[in-house]
Amino acid sequence: MVDASIVAKWYLIEEYSDKAVELRDFFATGRVGLLTPALLFYEVLNALRYSGVYTRDELREVARSLTRYGFETRDPRGKTAEDMSETSVAHGISVYDAAYVSLTSDDCILYTTDSEILEKFPENTRHIKDFKAA
Numbered sequence: 001m002v003d004a005s006i007v008a009k010w011y012l013i014e015e016y017s018d019k020a021v022e023l024r025d026f027f028a029t030g031r032v033g034l035l036t037p038a039l040l041f042y043e044v045l046n047a048l049r050y051s052g053v054y055t056r057d058e059l060r061e062v063a064r065s066l067t068r069y070g071f072e073t074r075d076p077r078g079k080t081a082e083d084m085s086e087t088s089v090a091h092g093i094s095v096y097d098a099a100y101v102s103l104t105s106d107d108c109i110l111y112t113t114d115s116e117i118l119e120k121f122p123e124n125t126r127h128i129k130d131f132k133a134a
Helices: 004-008 017-028 039-049 056-068 078-091 095-101 115-120
Strands: 035-037 072-074 110-112 125-127
Touching (some): 035 039, 035 095, 078 095, 095 110, 110 115
């Protein structure tokens, strides 16, 4: 599982972009699946929009490419929405961050660069710098 900070690094040259791209390639070749909340698409496109790097046409192409990746997505409905709300309040994090964290489990780790999330949820999160392709 990845959050928007990692997917944005697929399109921007930033610290740890190399590790994010390594994970992307691992995903794109079918060696791992990636689960995300539907929110990811909005957050990535917004980050790229305000990066100043992409033109309108380029951003449209990024939107198309995100769709083609075939992420397994979860909409914020029913139990997913309840879990997000509970996680947000219980841990003092935004509902946006809780959307990602609430989808983690023992066999579904969230890769991120968000220090608050890494600190509050060490059992189900990893910094992208620690990703190792097997």
